[in-house]
Amino acid sequence: MNRLRAHSPIRRQVLQWLPTAAWLAAPGWAQAGAVGELPRPALPSYRFVVGFGAGGIPDAAARLIAASLSERWGLTAVVENKTGVGGTLAARAVLAAPADGGTLLSVSPAHATAPAVFSNVGYDTLRDFAPVTLIGDGPALIVAPHNLPARSLAEMVAQGRSRPGSLSYSSAGVGSSSHFAAALFCQQAGIDAVNIPYKSVGEAIAEVVAGRVQFHIAPYVSAAGLVKDGRVRALAVTGSRRVSDMPDVPTAAEAGVPGYEWSFWYGLLVSARTPAAVVTQLNKDMTGILGLPKVRQQLEAMGVTVAAGGPNEFRSLLEAEVAKYARIAKAANIVPQ
Incomplete structure:
Protein backbone atom coordinates (compact mmCIF):
# COMPACT_ATOMS: atom_id res chain seq x y z
CA MET A 1 0.00 0.00 0.00
CA PRO A 139 -3.58 3.27 3.19
CA ALA A 140 -5.36 5.92 5.20
CA LEU A 141 -4.11 8.69 7.44
CA ILE A 142 -5.45 9.40 10.91
CA VAL A 143 -5.45 13.19 11.00
CA ALA A 144 -6.19 15.63 13.81
CA PRO A 145 -6.55 19.42 14.10
CA HIS A 146 -3.73 21.52 15.47
CA ASN A 147 -5.87 22.54 18.44
CA LEU A 148 -6.06 18.96 19.73
CA PRO A 149 -4.15 18.91 23.04
CA ALA A 150 -2.97 15.36 22.41
CA ARG A 151 0.21 15.49 20.36
CA SER A 152 0.31 11.83 19.40
CA LEU A 153 -2.05 8.96 18.71
CA ALA A 154 -1.18 7.37 22.04
CA GLU A 155 -2.06 10.59 23.88
CA MET A 156 -5.38 10.87 22.02
CA VAL A 157 -6.23 7.28 22.89
CA ALA A 158 -5.32 7.92 26.52
CA GLN A 159 -7.69 10.88 26.56
CA GLY A 160 -10.46 8.78 25.02
CA ARG A 161 -10.01 6.06 27.62
CA SER A 162 -9.91 8.44 30.60
CA ARG A 163 -12.79 10.60 29.40
CA PRO A 164 -15.27 8.44 27.45
CA GLY A 165 -17.25 10.45 24.90
CA SER A 166 -14.81 13.36 24.92
CA LEU A 167 -13.58 12.57 21.42
CA SER A 168 -15.50 12.98 18.18
CA TYR A 169 -14.57 12.10 14.63
CA SER A 170 -15.95 13.14 11.27
CA SER A 171 -17.01 10.69 8.59
CA ALA A 172 -18.37 10.88 5.07
CA GLY A 173 -21.75 9.72 6.35
CA VAL A 174 -23.22 6.95 8.49
CA GLY A 175 -22.04 3.64 7.06
CA SER A 176 -19.35 5.21 4.89
CA SER A 177 -15.89 3.68 4.62
CA SER A 178 -14.48 6.40 6.85
CA HIS A 179 -17.18 5.65 9.44
CA PHE A 180 -16.26 1.95 9.45
CA ALA A 181 -12.53 2.75 9.56
CA ALA A 182 -13.03 4.94 12.64
CA ALA A 183 -15.46 2.51 14.28
CA LEU A 184 -12.91 -0.30 14.00
CA PHE A 185 -10.20 2.02 15.30
CA CYS A 186 -12.28 2.89 18.35
CA GLN A 187 -13.03 -0.78 18.99
CA GLN A 188 -9.38 -1.79 18.84
CA ALA A 189 -8.16 1.27 20.76
CA GLY A 190 -10.74 0.70 23.49
CA ILE A 191 -12.28 4.17 23.27
CA ASP A 192 -15.79 5.52 22.87
CA ALA A 193 -15.85 8.39 20.35
CA VAL A 194 -18.82 10.13 18.71
CA ASN A 195 -19.32 9.92 14.94
CA ILE A 196 -20.20 13.25 13.30
CA PRO A 197 -21.39 12.37 9.78
CA TYR A 198 -21.10 14.64 6.75
CA LYS A 199 -22.04 14.29 3.10
CA SER A 200 -18.55 13.80 1.67
CA VAL A 201 -14.92 13.17 2.50
CA GLY A 202 -14.18 16.80 1.65
CA GLU A 203 -16.65 18.10 4.23
CA ALA A 204 -15.43 15.61 6.82
CA ILE A 205 -11.82 16.70 6.43
CA ALA A 206 -12.82 20.37 6.48
CA GLU A 207 -14.20 19.82 9.99
CA VAL A 208 -10.79 18.59 11.11
CA VAL A 209 -9.11 21.64 9.60
CA ALA A 210 -11.62 23.85 11.45
CA GLY A 211 -10.95 22.01 14.71
CA ARG A 212 -14.59 21.05 15.25
CA VAL A 213 -13.80 17.32 15.58
CA GLN A 214 -10.82 15.55 17.08
CA PHE A 215 -9.90 13.19 14.24
CA HIS A 216 -10.78 11.73 10.86
CA ILE A 217 -9.51 8.69 8.98
CA ALA A 218 -9.08 9.60 5.33
CA PRO A 219 -7.59 7.93 2.26
CA TYR A 220 -3.93 8.88 2.18
CA VAL A 221 -4.42 10.63 -1.13
CA SER A 222 -7.14 12.85 0.36
CA ALA A 223 -5.20 14.10 3.37
CA ALA A 224 -1.49 14.07 2.54
CA GLY A 225 -1.53 17.56 1.01
CA LEU A 226 -3.24 19.01 4.06
CA VAL A 227 -0.57 17.50 6.28
CA LYS A 228 2.22 18.86 4.11
CA ASP A 229 0.56 22.28 4.05
CA GLY A 230 0.45 22.25 7.85
CA ARG A 231 -3.34 22.47 8.03
CA VAL A 232 -3.79 19.21 9.95
CA ARG A 233 -1.51 16.85 11.85
CA ALA A 234 -0.95 13.24 10.84
CA LEU A 235 -1.09 11.02 13.92
CA ALA A 236 -0.55 7.74 12.08
CA VAL A 237 -0.74 5.91 8.78
CA THR A 238 -2.99 2.85 8.77
CA GLY A 239 -0.86 0.55 6.63
CA SER A 240 1.43 -2.19 7.82
CA ARG A 241 4.46 0.01 7.22
CA ARG A 242 5.31 3.67 6.92
CA VAL A 243 5.03 5.37 3.56
CA SER A 244 8.11 6.76 1.87
CA ASP A 245 6.42 10.11 1.26
CA MET A 246 6.02 10.69 5.04
CA PRO A 247 8.69 8.64 6.75
CA ASP A 248 8.23 10.39 10.10
CA VAL A 249 4.56 9.41 10.42
CA PRO A 250 4.30 6.13 12.38
CA THR A 251 1.94 3.29 11.67
CA ALA A 252 -1.05 2.98 13.98
CA ALA A 253 0.57 -0.09 15.51
CA GLU A 254 3.78 1.82 16.20
CA ALA A 255 1.78 4.74 17.58
CA GLY A 256 -0.05 2.73 20.21
CA VAL A 257 -2.89 0.71 18.64
CA PRO A 258 -1.41 -2.72 17.86
CA GLY A 259 -3.20 -4.69 15.17
CA TYR A 260 -5.06 -1.76 13.65
CA GLU A 261 -4.70 -1.67 9.88
CA TRP A 262 -6.99 -0.19 7.25
Whole structure:
Protein backbone atom coordinates (compact mmCIF):
# COMPACT_ATOMS: atom_id res chain seq x y z
CA MET A 1 0.00 0.00 0.00
CA ASN A 2 1.16 3.57 -0.60
CA ARG A 3 1.56 6.80 -1.47
CA LEU A 4 1.07 10.37 -2.51
CA ARG A 5 -1.24 13.26 -3.25
CA ALA A 6 -1.88 16.92 -2.73
CA HIS A 7 -4.94 18.48 -1.08
CA SER A 8 -8.14 20.17 -1.53
CA PRO A 9 -10.70 20.45 -2.64
CA ILE A 10 -10.50 16.71 -3.17
CA ARG A 11 -12.53 16.71 -6.34
CA ARG A 12 -10.35 19.31 -8.05
CA GLN A 13 -7.14 17.60 -7.02
CA VAL A 14 -8.11 14.15 -8.30
CA LEU A 15 -9.47 15.59 -11.53
CA GLN A 16 -6.11 17.26 -12.09
CA TRP A 17 -4.55 13.81 -12.23
CA LEU A 18 -7.03 12.41 -14.72
CA PRO A 19 -5.36 11.82 -18.09
CA THR A 20 -6.23 14.41 -20.69
CA ALA A 21 -6.60 13.69 -24.38
CA ALA A 22 -3.50 15.77 -25.07
CA TRP A 23 -1.41 13.75 -22.62
CA LEU A 24 -2.66 10.46 -23.98
CA ALA A 25 -1.94 11.54 -27.52
CA ALA A 26 1.61 12.53 -26.67
CA PRO A 27 4.48 10.34 -27.89
CA GLY A 28 5.26 9.28 -24.32
CA TRP A 29 1.98 7.37 -24.11
CA ALA A 30 2.72 5.35 -27.23
CA GLN A 31 6.26 4.74 -26.04
CA ALA A 32 5.11 3.49 -22.62
CA GLY A 33 4.16 0.24 -24.27
CA ALA A 34 3.58 0.14 -28.02
CA VAL A 35 0.14 -0.97 -29.19
CA GLY A 36 1.52 -4.32 -30.25
CA GLU A 37 2.65 -5.19 -26.73
CA LEU A 38 -0.93 -5.85 -25.63
CA PRO A 39 -3.60 -7.61 -27.65
CA ARG A 40 -6.60 -5.52 -28.57
CA PRO A 41 -9.41 -5.97 -25.99
CA ALA A 42 -12.11 -8.34 -27.13
CA LEU A 43 -15.15 -6.04 -26.90
CA PRO A 44 -15.85 -3.04 -29.17
CA SER A 45 -17.22 -0.82 -26.41
CA TYR A 46 -17.15 -0.45 -22.64
CA ARG A 47 -19.26 1.38 -20.08
CA PHE A 48 -17.90 1.97 -16.59
CA VAL A 49 -20.53 2.80 -13.98
CA VAL A 50 -19.47 4.62 -10.82
CA GLY A 51 -21.71 5.03 -7.79
CA PHE A 52 -20.17 8.33 -6.72
CA GLY A 53 -19.48 11.70 -8.29
CA ALA A 54 -16.47 12.80 -10.28
CA GLY A 55 -13.35 13.32 -8.20
CA GLY A 56 -13.21 10.13 -6.17
CA ILE A 57 -10.75 7.32 -6.83
CA PRO A 58 -13.39 4.89 -8.25
CA ASP A 59 -14.26 7.57 -10.81
CA ALA A 60 -10.67 8.56 -11.53
CA ALA A 61 -9.51 4.95 -11.96
CA ALA A 62 -12.42 4.16 -14.27
CA ARG A 63 -11.67 7.22 -16.39
CA LEU A 64 -8.02 6.29 -16.62
CA ILE A 65 -8.86 2.80 -17.88
CA ALA A 66 -11.54 4.13 -20.23
CA ALA A 67 -9.09 6.66 -21.66
CA SER A 68 -6.60 3.88 -22.33
CA LEU A 69 -9.23 1.83 -24.16
CA SER A 70 -10.33 4.83 -26.21
CA GLU A 71 -6.97 6.33 -27.08
CA ARG A 72 -4.88 3.19 -27.38
CA TRP A 73 -7.26 1.07 -29.42
CA GLY A 74 -9.88 3.54 -30.63
CA LEU A 75 -12.62 1.72 -28.74
CA THR A 76 -15.72 3.37 -27.33
CA ALA A 77 -15.34 3.64 -23.56
CA VAL A 78 -17.45 5.90 -21.37
CA VAL A 79 -17.78 6.53 -17.65
CA GLU A 80 -21.21 7.08 -16.14
CA ASN A 81 -21.64 8.50 -12.65
CA LYS A 82 -24.84 7.14 -11.18
CA THR A 83 -24.83 8.52 -7.67
CA GLY A 84 -27.05 7.85 -4.69
CA VAL A 85 -27.79 5.42 -1.87
CA GLY A 86 -24.18 4.62 -1.12
CA GLY A 87 -23.35 3.39 -4.62
CA THR A 88 -26.19 0.87 -4.75
CA LEU A 89 -27.99 2.66 -7.60
CA ALA A 90 -24.93 2.16 -9.78
CA ALA A 91 -24.78 -1.51 -8.82
CA ARG A 92 -28.41 -1.99 -9.81
CA ALA A 93 -27.76 -0.25 -13.13
CA VAL A 94 -25.00 -2.72 -13.94
CA LEU A 95 -27.23 -5.67 -13.09
CA ALA A 96 -29.95 -4.26 -15.36
CA ALA A 97 -27.57 -3.92 -18.33
CA PRO A 98 -26.86 -6.73 -20.84
CA ALA A 99 -24.51 -9.25 -19.22
CA ASP A 100 -22.06 -9.24 -22.11
CA GLY A 101 -19.05 -7.85 -20.26
CA GLY A 102 -19.46 -4.40 -21.75
CA THR A 103 -20.79 -2.80 -18.56
CA LEU A 104 -18.45 -2.76 -15.54
CA LEU A 105 -18.96 -1.47 -12.02
CA SER A 106 -16.07 0.49 -10.48
CA VAL A 107 -16.16 -0.22 -6.75
CA SER A 108 -14.55 0.72 -3.46
CA PRO A 109 -15.16 -0.52 0.11
CA ALA A 110 -18.62 1.10 -0.08
CA HIS A 111 -19.72 -1.90 -2.14
CA ALA A 112 -18.84 -4.24 0.72
CA THR A 113 -20.31 -2.04 3.44
CA ALA A 114 -23.72 -1.85 1.72
CA PRO A 115 -25.18 -5.03 3.30
CA ALA A 116 -24.34 -3.69 6.76
CA VAL A 117 -25.79 -0.26 6.03
CA PHE A 118 -28.93 -0.89 3.97
CA SER A 119 -31.66 -3.36 4.86
CA ASN A 120 -32.58 -3.95 1.22
CA VAL A 121 -30.10 -3.04 -1.50
CA GLY A 122 -32.05 -4.96 -4.12
CA TYR A 123 -29.31 -7.46 -4.88
CA ASP A 124 -26.84 -9.83 -3.26
CA THR A 125 -23.49 -8.06 -2.92
CA LEU A 126 -21.47 -11.23 -3.48
CA ARG A 127 -23.68 -13.61 -5.42
CA ASP A 128 -24.98 -11.19 -8.08
CA PHE A 129 -21.59 -9.87 -9.23
CA ALA A 130 -18.58 -11.49 -10.85
CA PRO A 131 -15.19 -10.01 -9.87
CA VAL A 132 -13.03 -8.93 -12.79
CA THR A 133 -9.96 -7.61 -11.00
CA LEU A 134 -8.78 -5.63 -8.04
CA ILE A 135 -7.33 -2.36 -9.32
CA GLY A 136 -5.25 -1.51 -6.27
CA ASP A 137 -5.29 -0.15 -2.76
CA GLY A 138 -3.84 2.50 -0.52
CA PRO A 139 -3.58 3.27 3.19
CA ALA A 140 -5.36 5.92 5.20
CA LEU A 141 -4.11 8.69 7.44
CA ILE A 142 -5.45 9.40 10.91
CA VAL A 143 -5.45 13.19 11.00
CA ALA A 144 -6.19 15.63 13.81
CA PRO A 145 -6.55 19.42 14.10
CA HIS A 146 -3.73 21.52 15.47
CA ASN A 147 -5.87 22.54 18.44
CA LEU A 148 -6.06 18.96 19.73
CA PRO A 149 -4.15 18.91 23.04
CA ALA A 150 -2.97 15.36 22.41
CA ARG A 151 0.21 15.49 20.36
CA SER A 152 0.31 11.83 19.40
CA LEU A 153 -2.05 8.96 18.71
CA ALA A 154 -1.18 7.37 22.04
CA GLU A 155 -2.06 10.59 23.88
CA MET A 156 -5.38 10.87 22.02
CA VAL A 157 -6.23 7.28 22.89
CA ALA A 158 -5.32 7.92 26.52
CA GLN A 159 -7.69 10.88 26.56
CA GLY A 160 -10.46 8.78 25.02
CA ARG A 161 -10.01 6.06 27.62
CA SER A 162 -9.91 8.44 30.60
CA ARG A 163 -12.79 10.60 29.40
CA PRO A 164 -15.27 8.44 27.45
CA GLY A 165 -17.25 10.45 24.90
CA SER A 166 -14.81 13.36 24.92
CA LEU A 167 -13.58 12.57 21.42
CA SER A 168 -15.50 12.98 18.18
CA TYR A 169 -14.57 12.10 14.63
CA SER A 170 -15.95 13.14 11.27
CA SER A 171 -17.01 10.69 8.59
CA ALA A 172 -18.37 10.88 5.07
CA GLY A 173 -21.75 9.72 6.35
CA VAL A 174 -23.22 6.95 8.49
CA GLY A 175 -22.04 3.64 7.06
CA SER A 176 -19.35 5.21 4.89
CA SER A 177 -15.89 3.68 4.62
CA SER A 178 -14.48 6.40 6.85
CA HIS A 179 -17.18 5.65 9.44
CA PHE A 180 -16.26 1.95 9.45
CA ALA A 181 -12.53 2.75 9.56
CA ALA A 182 -13.03 4.94 12.64
CA ALA A 183 -15.46 2.51 14.28
CA LEU A 184 -12.91 -0.30 14.00
CA PHE A 185 -10.20 2.02 15.30
CA CYS A 186 -12.28 2.89 18.35
CA GLN A 187 -13.03 -0.78 18.99
CA GLN A 188 -9.38 -1.79 18.84
CA ALA A 189 -8.16 1.27 20.76
CA GLY A 190 -10.74 0.70 23.49
CA ILE A 191 -12.28 4.17 23.27
CA ASP A 192 -15.79 5.52 22.87
CA ALA A 193 -15.85 8.39 20.35
CA VAL A 194 -18.82 10.13 18.71
CA ASN A 195 -19.32 9.92 14.94
CA ILE A 196 -20.20 13.25 13.30
CA PRO A 197 -21.39 12.37 9.78
CA TYR A 198 -21.10 14.64 6.75
CA LYS A 199 -22.04 14.29 3.10
CA SER A 200 -18.55 13.80 1.67
CA VAL A 201 -14.92 13.17 2.50
CA GLY A 202 -14.18 16.80 1.65
CA GLU A 203 -16.65 18.10 4.23
CA ALA A 204 -15.43 15.61 6.82
CA ILE A 205 -11.82 16.70 6.43
CA ALA A 206 -12.82 20.37 6.48
CA GLU A 207 -14.20 19.82 9.99
CA VAL A 208 -10.79 18.59 11.11
CA VAL A 209 -9.11 21.64 9.60
CA ALA A 210 -11.62 23.85 11.45
CA GLY A 211 -10.95 22.01 14.71
CA ARG A 212 -14.59 21.05 15.25
CA VAL A 213 -13.80 17.32 15.58
CA GLN A 214 -10.82 15.55 17.08
CA PHE A 215 -9.90 13.19 14.24
CA HIS A 216 -10.78 11.73 10.86
CA ILE A 217 -9.51 8.69 8.98
CA ALA A 218 -9.08 9.60 5.33
CA PRO A 219 -7.59 7.93 2.26
CA TYR A 220 -3.93 8.88 2.18
CA VAL A 221 -4.42 10.63 -1.13
CA SER A 222 -7.14 12.85 0.36
CA ALA A 223 -5.20 14.10 3.37
CA ALA A 224 -1.49 14.07 2.54
CA GLY A 225 -1.53 17.56 1.01
CA LEU A 226 -3.24 19.01 4.06
CA VAL A 227 -0.57 17.50 6.28
CA LYS A 228 2.22 18.86 4.11
CA ASP A 229 0.56 22.28 4.05
CA GLY A 230 0.45 22.25 7.85
CA ARG A 231 -3.34 22.47 8.03
CA VAL A 232 -3.79 19.21 9.95
CA ARG A 233 -1.51 16.85 11.85
CA ALA A 234 -0.95 13.24 10.84
CA LEU A 235 -1.09 11.02 13.92
CA ALA A 236 -0.55 7.74 12.08
CA VAL A 237 -0.74 5.91 8.78
CA THR A 238 -2.99 2.85 8.77
CA GLY A 239 -0.86 0.55 6.63
CA SER A 240 1.43 -2.19 7.82
CA ARG A 241 4.46 0.01 7.22
CA ARG A 242 5.31 3.67 6.92
CA VAL A 243 5.03 5.37 3.56
CA SER A 244 8.11 6.76 1.87
CA ASP A 245 6.42 10.11 1.26
CA MET A 246 6.02 10.69 5.04
CA PRO A 247 8.69 8.64 6.75
CA ASP A 248 8.23 10.39 10.10
CA VAL A 249 4.56 9.41 10.42
CA PRO A 250 4.30 6.13 12.38
CA THR A 251 1.94 3.29 11.67
CA ALA A 252 -1.05 2.98 13.98
CA ALA A 253 0.57 -0.09 15.51
CA GLU A 254 3.78 1.82 16.20
CA ALA A 255 1.78 4.74 17.58
CA GLY A 256 -0.05 2.73 20.21
CA VAL A 257 -2.89 0.71 18.64
CA PRO A 258 -1.41 -2.72 17.86
CA GLY A 259 -3.20 -4.69 15.17
CA TYR A 260 -5.06 -1.76 13.65
CA GLU A 261 -4.70 -1.67 9.88
CA TRP A 262 -6.99 -0.19 7.25
CA SER A 263 -6.79 0.23 3.50
CA PHE A 264 -9.04 1.66 0.83
CA TRP A 265 -9.25 -0.65 -2.18
CA TYR A 266 -10.72 -0.31 -5.67
CA GLY A 267 -11.81 -2.86 -8.25
CA LEU A 268 -14.02 -3.81 -11.19
CA LEU A 269 -17.09 -6.08 -11.23
CA VAL A 270 -19.62 -7.25 -13.81
CA SER A 271 -22.97 -8.98 -13.54
CA ALA A 272 -22.69 -12.58 -12.37
CA ARG A 273 -24.75 -13.51 -15.45
CA THR A 274 -21.74 -12.69 -17.62
CA PRO A 275 -20.31 -15.86 -19.25
CA ALA A 276 -17.23 -17.15 -17.47
CA ALA A 277 -15.15 -17.00 -20.65
CA VAL A 278 -16.00 -13.30 -21.03
CA VAL A 279 -15.01 -12.59 -17.42
CA THR A 280 -11.69 -14.37 -18.00
CA GLN A 281 -11.04 -12.26 -21.09
CA LEU A 282 -12.02 -9.07 -19.27
CA ASN A 283 -9.55 -9.92 -16.54
CA LYS A 284 -6.77 -10.30 -19.11
CA ASP A 285 -7.71 -7.04 -20.81
CA MET A 286 -8.04 -4.96 -17.65
CA THR A 287 -4.96 -6.34 -15.90
CA GLY A 288 -3.04 -5.71 -19.10
CA ILE A 289 -4.06 -2.07 -19.05
CA LEU A 290 -3.24 -1.76 -15.35
CA GLY A 291 0.22 -3.10 -16.12
CA LEU A 292 1.04 -0.23 -18.48
CA PRO A 293 3.73 2.03 -16.96
CA LYS A 294 1.79 5.25 -17.55
CA VAL A 295 -1.37 3.82 -16.03
CA ARG A 296 0.51 2.58 -12.98
CA GLN A 297 2.20 5.97 -12.60
CA GLN A 298 -1.12 7.80 -12.79
CA LEU A 299 -2.64 5.53 -10.15
CA GLU A 300 0.41 5.94 -7.92
CA ALA A 301 -0.11 9.71 -8.20
CA MET A 302 -3.62 9.15 -6.82
CA GLY A 303 -2.20 7.20 -3.87
CA VAL A 304 -3.18 3.80 -5.28
CA THR A 305 -0.70 0.96 -5.57
CA VAL A 306 -1.73 -1.33 -8.41
CA ALA A 307 -2.62 -4.81 -7.16
CA ALA A 308 -4.30 -6.33 -10.19
CA GLY A 309 -4.87 -10.07 -10.05
CA GLY A 310 -7.29 -12.85 -10.85
CA PRO A 311 -11.06 -12.88 -10.27
CA ASN A 312 -10.78 -15.47 -7.51
CA GLU A 313 -8.34 -13.31 -5.56
CA PHE A 314 -10.70 -10.37 -5.74
CA ARG A 315 -13.64 -12.59 -4.76
CA SER A 316 -11.80 -13.71 -1.63
CA LEU A 317 -11.12 -10.10 -0.70
CA LEU A 318 -14.78 -9.14 -1.18
CA GLU A 319 -15.99 -12.06 0.94
CA ALA A 320 -13.58 -11.14 3.71
CA GLU A 321 -14.52 -7.47 3.54
CA VAL A 322 -18.28 -8.08 3.68
CA ALA A 323 -17.78 -10.30 6.74
CA LYS A 324 -15.48 -7.73 8.36
CA TYR A 325 -17.93 -4.87 7.92
CA ALA A 326 -20.75 -6.99 9.34
CA ARG A 327 -18.65 -7.57 12.49
CA ILE A 328 -17.73 -3.90 12.78
CA ALA A 329 -21.36 -2.81 12.30
CA LYS A 330 -22.58 -5.17 14.99
CA ALA A 331 -19.98 -4.02 17.50
CA ALA A 332 -20.58 -0.34 16.69
CA ASN A 333 -24.36 -0.72 16.67
CA ILE A 334 -24.62 0.43 13.05
CA VAL A 335 -28.16 -0.66 12.19
CA PRO A 336 -29.17 -1.22 8.53
CA GLN A 337 -31.64 1.40 7.34
